[in-house]
Amino acid sequence: MTKKTGIYAVALVTSLFFLWGIALNLNSILVPHLKIACQLTDFQSAFVDSAFYLAYFVVAIPAGLLIHKYGYKKGIVFGLLVFAIGAFLFYPAAGSRTYAFFLFALFIMASGCGTLETAANPYINNLGDPAGATFRINLAQSFNGVAATIAPLIGGLFILSDKALTKVQIAALTPQQLQHESDAVKIPYIVIGLLVLSIAALIWRTDLPDIKEHNANDDVRVTWGSVFKERNLMLGVGGIFFYVGAQAAITSFFIRFSNYSAAITDKDAAAMLSLAMGGFMAGRFIGSVAMRFISPVKILITYCIINCLLLALAFTLHGRMAVYAIMGVPFFMSIMFPTVFSLSIRGLGEKTKKGSSLLIMGIVGGAVIPLVLGRVSDATSIRVAYLVPIICFAYILYFALTNIRVKNIEQVAGH
Template sequence: MPLSEPDAKTAAPARGFAALWPIVLITALFFFWGMANNLNDILIPQFKKAFTLTDFESSLVQQSFYLGYFLMAVPAGLLMRRFGYKAAVITGLIIFAIGAFSFYPGAEIRQYPWLLGALFVIAAGLAFLETSANPLMTILGDEKSAAFRLNLAQAFNPLGSLVGIWVGKTFILSGIEQMNDTADFVREAKAVQTPYLVIGCVILLWALLVAFSKFPQAATKSTDDADEARMTIGQTLSGLLKHKHFLMGVVAQFFYVGAQVGVWSFTIKYAQSEIGISDKLAADYVFASLVLFAIGRFIGTALLRFVSATKLLGAFAVINVALMAYAASVGGLYGLYAMVGSSLFMSIMFPTIFATSVRGLGPLTKTGASFLVMSIIGGAVLTAAMGHISDISHIKTAIFVPLVCFVVIALYGLGSKSATVDMSKGH
């Protein structure tokens, strides 16, 4: 008679390669969504040129993308709770791949709405990945080293962002500003086909690797919290509404993501307008922003050993208010430097707001986390506002939008009680 599978209580923990392989597979997800997010900063000027769009119309790239996050955050959480982390990861990767493959026909027929739909599908897939990857990393090994694994995985997120900008600059942006005939518009539209076809193939391969790889039993079982499961939707929402710091955190996260996405989305436009360079050269400033963002994560994490998280958040937000004020009022090369420099101080904002917002929620934490993921719709709403202001006025005037965002974040940080938080979760 064949031997039965050992149960969860008696099974020996995986060691060596068997233990490391699932960590490698999930760590790569942080890289993938960093790359996908920041490729949008390349698509905005590319689509503006290929389809002769206004700044508002080109901002629909971010609106479509973050709408996908907004609408799929809760379904992703529900699927994760019902079928486990691994199922949510596989689902997210498949949806991501479908969205990437959809770029090919969309560019072939030169339909901007189709390409926006493809971005929506990609973001829907990423909502599943972001909802499941952070908690999954905590169970892929010793509980004592969970924070280390999460921080290590987060280090690959800005690396993916940098690769996304490099791919976009190298394989999508042509540096050609003047469109002379239909062939030029066709060429610029089709420039996205090969990069996204390759991305789709890699993501689909990763889905297969995850599907056929052995994960700990905790990664495949239902993750329903007994206390939360007994609550009705009304009780859960009522409970969350009683936590003032959580509600303030959702608002702060909405404005933070709006500021981050808006600044990065329009850095190329700002550089073109203020110092008169091509989109290809202007992409270098987005790349520099992401380098500073990555450096800021290490600096911020080190400072958190000596300064409370909320106070550091408030101080960084105040600095960014000053930088945005300079970029909006003075402009020129130094205004562009101010735009780029703000990324250094944005680096700790998402994880700090996230961690301080869910602190003390108890059994409401999972639902609260879903609302925080939904709050990143700010990236769509406020980027659209910037595009509209730029169209009717000037790109410098549009920078007052992230300035207001950082004021809200400063109020949240400086008005919150001092707290030491786990910086293992981020964006």
């Protein structure tokens, strides 16, 4: 493979990080939009996140087996095709205005994303000179951060309404108005599906190197029983569960919280969420630099405490000040996933692969915590419900404190 071909291959694979970042971060738009279009409670609307993250949990192992048998390139193309099918299913789902159909489409699309993520992270790490692996994976992950920043803007522009509707106004919408709301997702997701198919075609026609990294002796001596006995690893699985759950809940209900606390319109709230996710992306870069001078564990402890305080402030304050407090949370979430992940696999040796698989499965927290927040919101208010993520950050704080003696760790890419 020539240098020019290698750069082209890296660019194509890097585009995958952007694609699944768009799909994932559009959930924060779908939650409030489908709540109106399908006349849902907060608890019911939270199943948007559940469908998406449950797919990641379900496909993690099958995707790994698929890629092991057929190679990275075929695995990536398969993931893109499934991704596109899920995106196209939004058209009939919107036409029927059936929430279960929307969730099915999301599950299929997320299954494609999960397959892509399983393949792309290790593939780009090995696609080229080993000395440049860290640069390539961080460059690719930066495009995931760009997607997190612009997805709310795209969704707000093409999907959301200009008005902040009250419960009474939503209940009074006519079937025609509800159908109009539902139809708003058709064109954006058709465009996404076509874009994904075009990338699939480019990758299929590109002569990507077939990287073989499996060793017949890998993990032969490692039993799952011995992996489950690793206390720090199992605490880390809980940390990933609560982190991803908190991230999904906070971002997905942000627009709803903004409506409730300050009567901010959906479009304006989407723009504010985009700004907050820009802080998340900036936090990744700033945190990476800070960790060269300060212990990552101490930064993790500090960020957990700050996020608990910000969420408490959001409960205490009123109007836009409460919304601004929530906007600050993503910045301090930025380093949590890679730091918790790295701390959890530290010192596992030959158990690392199986330990990493358990940690990835912990992402299912994104399917659970939003449901809890939605249920609390229905029973009380969205303001009270935003206290739920405090429990998540408190657990991560506990995990960090158990690792207080760790000075330096190897950072990994993450959500």
